[in-house]
Amino acid sequence: MxxxxxxxxxxxxxxxxxxxxxxxxxxxxxxxxxxxxxxxxxxxxxxxxxxxxFSSKSDVLWSGLDARIDDVGAALDVLERNADASSVRAVLVDALRGFAPDPLALALRNRTAMGLDEELTRDTALRLARLASIVAAAASASGVAVIRADILGASHAAAVLSSLRVWAEQGAGYSAPETVLSDALQNLDDLRWR
Known part of the structure; x- marks a missing residue:
């Protein structure tokens, strides 16, 4: 009911x-x-x-992605010492699977018309830092040295948020966000996990 x-x-x-x-x-x-x-x-x-x-007006835009970031954190916590590049990337790609056009995608695509340039820049940085911290913690838990873990966290988080932006700007019919992210993560192949 x-x-x-x-x-x-x-x-x-x-x-x-x-x-x-x-x-x-x-x-x-x-x-x-x-x-x-x-x-x-x-x-x-x-x-x-x-x-x-929603906790704020801004949360209208970000709540869907924030929930997915929470899911990434939970999934990476389960990996603990078993986290490696392949498993972390699989979790990140899975987090974007089924990401349908939502308020964030609309905002990214229409940021100037909505007057959101500054808001999105600031709030993207917050999500970037949060996701980078989650990935860095997973890398550290698996035995990666702190500086390398921070670099891995920052680069993987940047790939996720950049992929969402590109996907939104291209329009939902172009490709799936997880496909854009999979392609973006290939740019990190030279960045060894250990």
Missing amino acids: TSTSRAGRPKASSRETLAEAACELFLERGYDATSVADITQRAGVSRSSFFNY
Whole structure:
């Protein structure tokens, strides 16, 4: 049985409705000129409903990728000492599998029209640092020296975020994000895990 929110919308669709409303408004008014109140009004849900799904306006764009980064962290924790280039790259590629066009992809493709250049630069750096730290921790846990682990983390994180940007800019019909990432990771073949 599907439960409903106060506004009468099924919970399963409220997140998507809010994200769609936010993206429409970002395109119409720009990111900075759009408030959470504007988003909830357009979506027809309460402010508290917004915060049930998102911690901030920016989170509307990033929550899908953030959840995938969480999954990467959990998967790499399981590998522990068995982490190597092949297994880490498989986890990263798998994290992008099935990544459908979402608010982040729309924002990356329309960053200037949405007034998101600065926001995306700043927030991309946060995700880059977070993912780099996760990969570096996996490398360290497998016995890789600290500096090499940091370099591996930074390069693999850059490949993931750059691949998402290129995929979004090319348009979803061009290729799958995991394919773009697999190709990008080949640029790291000379960067030995150990």
